[in-house]
Amino acid sequence: MRAGGMVQSGDVKRDENDVFLELVHRALMLWKKAEDSHLDSEKVRWLKSVYICLLKEAKRKSIALNGRQLLERILYPRI
Numbered sequence: 001m002r003a004g005g006m007v008q009s010g011d012v013k014r015d016e017n018d019v020f021l022e023l024v025h026r027a028l029m030l031w032k033k034a035e036d037s038h039l040d041s042e043k044v045r046w047l048k049s050v051y052i053c054l055l056k057e058a059k060r061k062s063i064a065l066n067g068r069q070l071l072e073r074i075l076y077p078r079i
Contacts, residue, residue: 020057024054031051
């Protein structure tokens with residue numbers, strides 16, 4: 001929120017993009033975790049397809065990680 005309690009539309013859009021990029025990252029981590037644990041190949045393929053669909057949507061919306069976000073994900077992978 002900005003001073004005065006008002007949320008500006010740019011802030012909301014940035015928050016939506018951050019949430020979406022976090023979802024893409026989680027999908028990637030789940031896919032890789034499933035692949036590493038040698039789960040059923042059908043489940044691995046399904047998780048990969050979810051990740052790819054989310055990635056395509058991020059590209060379509062022209063949203064990407066900034067340098068700080070990318071570095072955080074490399075240094076501190078979560079899930």
